[in-house]
Amino acid sequence: xxxxxxxxxxxxxxxxxxxxxxxxxxxxxxxxxxxxxxxxxxxxxxxxxxxxxxxxxxxxxxxxxxxxxxxxxxxxxxxxxxxxxxxxxxxxxxxxxxxxxxxxxxxxxxxxxxxxxxxxxxxxxxxxxxxxxxxxxxxxxxxxxxxxxxxxxxxxxxxxxxxxxxxxxxxxxxxxxxxxxxxxxxxxxxxxxxxxxxxxxxxxxxxxxxxxxxxxxxxxxxxxxxxxxxxxxxxxxxxxx
Numbered sequence: 436x437x438x439x440x441x442x443x444x445x446x447x448x449x450x451x452x453x454x455x456x457x458x459x460x461x462x463x464x465x466x467x468x469x470x471x472x473x474x475x476x477x478x479x480x481x482x483x484x485x486x487x488x489x490x491x492x493x494x495x496x497x498x499x500x501x502x503x504x505x506x507x508x509x510x511x512x513x514x515x516x517x518x519x520x521x522x523x524x525x526x527x528x529x530x531x532x533x534x535x536x537x538x539x540x541x542x543x544x545x546x547x548x549x550x551x552x553x554x555x556x557x558x559x560x561x562x563x564x565x566x567x568x569x570x571x572x573x574x575x576x577x578x579x580x581x582x583x584x585x586x587x588x589x590x591x592x593x594x595x596x597x598x599x600x601x602x603x604x605x606x607x608x609x610x611x612x613x614x615x616x617x618x619x620x621x622x623x624x625x626x627x628x629x630x631x632x633x634x635x636x637x638x639x640x641x642x643x644x645x646x647x648x649x650x651x652x653x654x655x656x657x658x659x660x661x662x663x664x665x666x667x668x669x670x671x672x673x674x675x676x
Contacts, residue, residue: 436661436662437662438662438663438664439613439614439615439659439662439663439668439670440614440615440616441617441618442466442606442615442616442617442671442673443603443615443673445603446546446603447475447476447547448475448476448477448478448544448545448546448547448548449467449470449475449476449477449478449546449547449548449549449550450477450478450479450480450540450541450544450546450548450549450550451463451467451479451480451514451549451550451551452479452480452481452482452537452540452551452571452575453479453480453481453482453551453552453571454481454524454527454552454565454567454568454570455481455482455483455485455488455501455524456481456484456488456501456502456504456505456508456633457485457504457505457508457630457633457636458481458552458568459479459508459550459608460508460626460629460630460633461609461645461651462552462553462608462609462669463550463608463669464508464512464625464626464630465617465619465623465625465626465652465669466550466608466617466619466622466669466671467550468511468512468513468622468625468629469617469618469619469621469622470617471512471513472513472622477512477513477514477550478514478517478518478546479505479509479514479518480517480518480519480520480537480540480544481518481519481520482519482520482522482527482536482537482571483519483520483521483523483524483525483527483567484497484498484499484501484502484519484521485497485498485501485502485505486498486524487524487525488501488636489501489635489639490639492635492639494524501633501635501636502519504633504634504636505633507632508629508630508632508633509629510632511628511629511632512622512625512626512629520536520540522536524567525567527567527570527571528570529569529570529573529574533570533571533574533578534577534578534581535581535588537574537575537578537581537582538578538581538587538588539588539591539594539596540578541578541579541599542591542596542598542599546601547601547603547604548602548603548604548605548606549579549602549604549606550605550607550608550671551571551572551575551606551607551608552568552571552572552607552608552609553572553607553609553611554568554569554571554572554573554575554576554610555569555572555610555612556569557611558609558611559609559611559613559658560611575605576605576674579602579605579676582598582600583598583599583600583602585598603675604673604674604675605673605674606671606672606673607671607674608669608671610670610671610672612672613659613662613670613671614672614673615670615671615672616659616662616669616670616671617669618666618667618668619656619667619668619669620666620667623652623653623656623667627648627649627652630648630651630652631648653667655669656668656669
């Protein structure tokens with residue numbers, strides 16, 4: 436079995452970008468907890484407020500609820516800076532508006548590592564990925580280049596956002612084509628606490644397997660372990676900028 440490589444450590448600031456509240460908690464929070472414990476700075480950017488994510492809660496109530504749960508979830512893994520872009524949940528479109536907003540965020544945060552979630556058509560083991568996830572993930576990859584080019588979205592420079600060419604890596608969590616991993620043996624409990632902070636969302640899932648934060652995250656980490664020296668881990672597909 437081909438082994439995954441350890442994630443690079445030659446960075447100090449990361450920006451984790453996802454379509455919805457809970458996306459990062461299901462995919463990469465264990466790695467984030469390990470990174471912040473090691474002294475690295477991680478910020479979160481959510482493209483929507485997840486207002487269409489709970490069938491029994493109207494969007495005008497759901498958005499603020501899920502924002503509050505996301506901030507609590509981030510705090511559990513050492514993330515204090517959480518931003519929202521206010522794109523509409525469920526109907527995200529890949530395009531210039533999304534690329535511009537993401538490029539602006541990358542310029543604001545000046546990360547060396549950008550993290551996002553699965554941009555492929557399907558999940559590991561099968562299952563169709565949602566359009567919001569696909570569109571955000573692909574726009575993130577393009578926005579990294581946009582952020583460094585002063586002639587793409589020149590209005591950003593006029594707003595005081597200078598081009599940023601310092602992104603070294605883009606890491607895709609939940610990819611069916613992983614290449615690297617982060618040991619989460621010591622951070623899994625914090626990841627579970629982070630996902631558990633999405634209380635209303637998890638309750639709405641009822642008896643689905645993803646409703647049990649600990650069981651689901653332990654299962655995810657255990658599926659990666661055989662490819663990472665037997666250690667529980669979070670896997671990433673890594674792109675080098």
